[in-house]
Amino acid sequence: MVEDRTWGNRIFGAVNMLLLTLIALVTLLPFIHVLAGSLTTAAEMSAKKFILFPTTISLDAYAYIFSTNTILRAMLISIGVTVGGTFISMFLSSLMAYGLSRRDLDGRRTIMFMVVFTMLFNGGMIPTFLVVKELGLIDNYMALILPVAINAFNLIILRSFFQNLPEGLEESAKIDGCNDFGILFRIVLPLSMPALATISLFYAVTYWNTYIHAILYLNDSTMYPMQVVLRQIVILATGMSNESGAFDADYIAPPEQTIKMAVIVVATVPILLVYPFLQKYFAKGALLGSIKG
Structure with a gap:
């Protein structure tokens, strides 16, 4: 009887470990997707809907921000x-x-x-x-x-x-x-x-x-904290605002989705x-x- 309980505890522990690992992966996947999306190129972002590991690392979104x-x-x-x-x-x-x-x-x-x-x-x-x-x-x-x-x-x-x-x-x-x-x-x-x-x-x-x-x-816009400035960056990237004086007018912005993901990373990681x-x-x-x- 003691041995049966021991095997039962082992099986229960293994099942728990498997379920908790799956839940952790499901929770972690969106963060990995956002980070990978912020580091990918425009072509890859347009070609793929869901990215976990970018084939080519690009820092264009962060350079824009x-x-x-x-x-x-x-x-x-x-x-x-x-x-x-x-x-x-x-x-x-x-x-x-x-x-x-x-x-x-x-x-x-x-x-x-x-x-x-x-x-x-x-x-x-x-x-x-x-x-x-x-x-x-x-x-x-x-x-x-x-x-x-x-x-x-x-x-x-x-x-x-x-x-x-x-x-x-x-x-x-x-x-x-x-x-x-x-x-x-x-x-x-x-x-x-x-x-x-x-x-x-x-x-x-x-x-x-x-x-x-x-x-x-x-x-005073010069007193804005980061969350407000990041929102303005997203608006500028999507072309919804003409207030582009804070950024170089000749700079070609990366894709909108890449900028959004980079903004999420910058706002969350610290x-x-x-x-x-x-x-x-x-x-x-x-x-x-x-x-x-």
Whole structure:
């Protein structure tokens, strides 16, 4: 009987491995297709509908995208907004989450109700724009950060994680003369690295992909982040816009589909490079932060 169970476990494990491998390949194929399509030639792109391994490597699409310093400037802007916005969001979210995790805080339930309420209802685009305008943040990079500085979902996960920490640690710190800020920055945050890494990744992806806020609050095209500039490149490549001043008028653009794939690669790869460094924290932080609320 033990031997039968052992063989059954082996067969079950082999089937699981096969299915998971197939699912991983199906998930990975679109990324390979996009990368290969961005590196192929115009003739091959026209001849084939689905490309995984280009026969001839061509960098024409990337040469078109990087034909001026516009994309480099936009990438630096996106990196600055992402890094600065993530730092501000984590600082504010950590302070608020820690305060709401304290059971001795008066009005804690009322504040949490207002936080959860914003997940269901919000002021909308026009009221938010009016607030940003009255604050004098038009054509200011802070307009891309402050309206989304604290995300209610991320705040709830972080608060739940803080609540799961042993209360004895805070009590011991108070006995040693540590104040609330000392407890937060010296004890709570160092013990919350999985949650902090996970929430930081959530915020970083949000800021990296910022688009609609840049369209609404930035009138100066030289301040556009990468997502907006990449969209303009696609529009120029498809001939839908006459605003071609940012690119060489004598430059022959590669096929539209190749440019679209190259744009996807340029917009996706930088943020994907962050995942390997945070992968070991990601699942643990998301799960532990959702055990109880």
